[in-house]
Amino acid sequence: MSNYKVEKIFPKEVDLNKWYTSVLKAANLISYSLVKGCFFIEPNAIAIWDQIKKHMNASFTKLKAQNVYFPLLIPSSLFLKEKKMLASFQKESYQIDFLNKKKLEFPLYLRPTSEALFMYYFGLKLLRSKNMPIILNQWCSVYRYELNTRPFLRSCEILWQEMHALFATKIKNRQFVKKVLNVYKNFLEKICLLPTIVGKKTNFEKFQGAKSTYTTEVVLSDGKVLQCATSHDFENHFAKIFNLKAFDSFNKTFFPFSSSMGLSTRILGAIILNHGDNNGLKIPSKLAVHKIIIISVISKKEVIDYIKKLKLKLRIFNPICDISKNYFGKKITKAEIEGFPIRIEVGLKEVKNNQISIVTRNDLKRVFLKNDNNIVINLRSILKQFDQSLYIDAQKKQKKFFYKLNSFQEYKKIILEKNIVALVPFCLTIKCEEQIKEETMSTSRCIPLKQEKLLMNQKCFRCQKKAKKYVYFSKSY
């Protein structure tokens, strides 16, 4: 909605929550519906999400995944078959008990996740190991009833993608899970410009039905950590539960190996919170539909004509133009709130000198550029610098939260005062982690895949028994 009522943004350093809510409103990202935890996702947010879909679909095609769309409604008879993981969703699921005024024998659940459906679907097909793997992906919404909700970070209606794969061997299934983990990591770092923490979940934190869960997490500006994408290796647990059998090359049956991988609109929360400032959003250039906004300083014919030609010349950046007669100041404020990587201003001076005046959204610094044959190359290089600066800024902001600790006393003291991300030697037992959670309200984020070697006889930072791995602990969203 091209609305010129420019909303105020609350200072980020004063109150991050209020800042976040004010940016969501001012940048036309979210409005609140009558149903708690379900939001109106507005054009500027969907535009970024559509770019995310485009990037991910390109990566998924390389993995030979195929897109499908499977039903929202799952009957309880199917859904509750798996007790460890799926049945645990029951209490937070939306369900339909009546249809056509008749009570249903098996209530219908709104999918909180679709493992059961994919298993049922695979069971309809003749599965032969020579035709595996089968890799399917769907972009859909899932439903989980939550009491404490915040747009993107924790909502009851979640837009996401869920990929479900079926392999003939345990090893290939595991390799695939790690491959997709790497796709997520690269996407978060190179496209979203967010440094990540990548690793395996502890037994305490993993999905209960999964053999292993891998995760890509991002430290947000307040030092809390957000789980952005996960990959689950189910080995043949689900195949066994759903009695799914495949034929090997000798025509003998076996239980195939399955995995699921997902990424949601939470990632939008991470982008907004990490890159945004008191002027509004900063959109990574590869996620910006319009990488450039061109604004007229004054409504004169020669200015408008100049802008039209410029728009055509710069079409590779899909520029958007604001040549309205609104106050110049308002137009600038609006462009900054919406986070376009580059803003070009054109007034009479620019027309006269055949140049453009550029303000980059990362530092709001102004440069002038000749409107010559090199303009596209020059702008491309400015965009590259813009992206680099976003990544480096995010790294800098995160750095101060990282600690390496050996003492639980010290950890507890600090984390009760402020949010930190601590790498600690840990015994990996569920019991010890339960205690840590109880005493500090913090949890393990992951066991990083790249491990520093533990000292001989290194003890667990809390229980003092033998440490098994270095693990990240923090507060999380």
Next chain:
Amino acid sequence: MSNYKVEKIFPKEVDLNKWYTSVLKAANLISYSLVKGCFFIEPNAIAIWDQIKKHMNASFTKLKAQNVYFPLLIPSSLFLKEKKMLASFQKESYQIDFLNKKKLEFPLYLRPTSEALFMYYFGLKLLRSKNMPIILNQWCSVYRYELNTRPFLRSCEILWQEMHALFATKIKNRQFVKKVLNVYKNFLEKICLLPTIVGKKTNFEKFQGAKSTYTTEVVLSDGKVLQCATSHDFENHFAKIFNLKAFDSFNKTFFPFSSSMGLSTRILGAIILNHGDNNGLKIPSKLAVHKIIIISVISKKEVIDYIKKLKLKLRIFNPICDISKNYFGKKITKAEIEGFPIRIEVGLKEVKNNQISIVTRNDLKRVFLKNDNNIVINLRSILKQFDQSLYIDAQKKQKKFFYKLNSFQEYKKIILEKNIVALVPFCLTIKCEEQIKEETMSTSRCIPLKQEKLLMNQKCFRCQKKAKKYVYFSKSY
């Protein structure tokens, strides 16, 4: 799923329903879930739907529409405000009565359509006539409980797009509705290659809350007609019901004018039924992700190398290759079932003569083409002919169903025997149409916008009172 169990297709001329079901299965389009009317939409169907989305999004961007995503769940307090249209959905809506074991004061409906939500959303914004129109679109799924379901044609879970617009004047709103109607018509005819019937719905057939409903319909191979896309002009009816007010240029409030426009996966049903034959699908070239499939006749190194080079040369058509060691005959059958517009076969002879052997899916005729510098241009022209032949074939098949009649006796006699589409002079009264439906099980499809002039004193084909317009009547899906 690259499965070489090639399914049989039932003869189309013997039983259209059985043919349809067998094609859905053989071409990997649909599998049946445990919930009636909710289907697994498989890779080959989603691939076409994604192409449809791409084409429509491009058209919608030209209309200055912006994509959003609004909640699935609508509380009854909001949904039932509008009695004429929305409350009529109540009996076919899925609803959630309990949350967290508590009975809800206002049950939550799974959207059967989202007018109420868009009205509520518009109400959150400061609406000024100078900032109108507001044109929003969402790609989502809607839910309508149905007893008689068939994949794509009538399902309980429907994938669609719904566009909702708000205008400051009645005329501009009406113009927009007709503009979008034209977008649908062009899309159906030029991209889907389906001749259409376009017009206004009678008062009997229109959405009850709408002032006017416009429709784009397609005659299917059995002579029944499928409503493919509709555009509703609500004038300011919804604004009044939802007490939605906007400010004009004098700062006076007024009720703005709204409209909604939608197209669903029904269109996939129309494409399959109209173009398909006893060998399977025929996909219009602009909806085919892979416009060409290249098949190896024999697994020899020189053949595979030749195919790899060819694939690169023809990349503009995004060709897919089947160089598996499966039987050549099976590979061909599979390619025909899945409906690729062009199939290229490469064996040793083709390599030796530096040529390709082409079979076009419309007529299964074979031609040979030199693999020279003109190959891309030549293939492009073959694709164009392929599309033309699909459209002409569809026209021919439809033609035999069209009648122009003045006598109800004659109409009744014919329509009780076979499916026809009759253009008849009609009085437009609801009462007369009710009677026609009762006596013939057929309904009006639309009042064509381009009208032949009625004779002076032309009488209604049924009641013999004064005829107002020529109207199409038929049986429908």
